[in-house]
Amino acid sequence: MVSKFELCYSRFFETQWLGFDEKTRSIIKDRLKLIKQNPLRYDTLKGYTRVRKLKLSLEGKYQRLLYALHMPKTNHILILGVFDRDKGYQEFERKFIKLKK
Numbered sequence: 001m002v003s004k005f006e007l008c009y010s011r012f013f014e015t016q017w018l019g020f021d022e023k024t025r026s027i028i029k030d031r032l033k034l035i036k037q038n039p040l041r042y043d044t045l046k047g048y049t050r051v052r053k054l055k056l057s058l059e060g061k062y063q064r065l066l067y068a069l070h071m072p073k074t075n076h077i078l079i080l081g082v083f084d085r086d087k088g089y090q091e092f093e094r095k096f097i098k099l100k101k
Helices: 011-019 022-037 090-095
Strands: 006-009 051-058 061-069 076-084
Touching (some): 006 022, 011 076, 022 061, 076 090
Parallel strands (some): 006 076
8 A cells, every 4th residue: 555645754754763773773763654544543632633642561661652643744744752750741842842733
């Protein structure tokens, strides 16, 4: 199945990617395939109309993979990064405050 969406990655996610082990990368790659097939599959992050959250359990910690739809172009999906749930998305809000609308 050919997807009409293209994945883009934030610099924050790219630096995170370098720190992940192979098992974690494999899990994230599988989830990215699902996102590319149907980006509306996952819930919207409260207060952010274009940001979606995907639940992950990586290395025994509950985390969220956050991505933005139609950023920067309409057929793009911007992968923002993996954020710890226990910190209440504070790191996300600090880095990506411009996405709130």
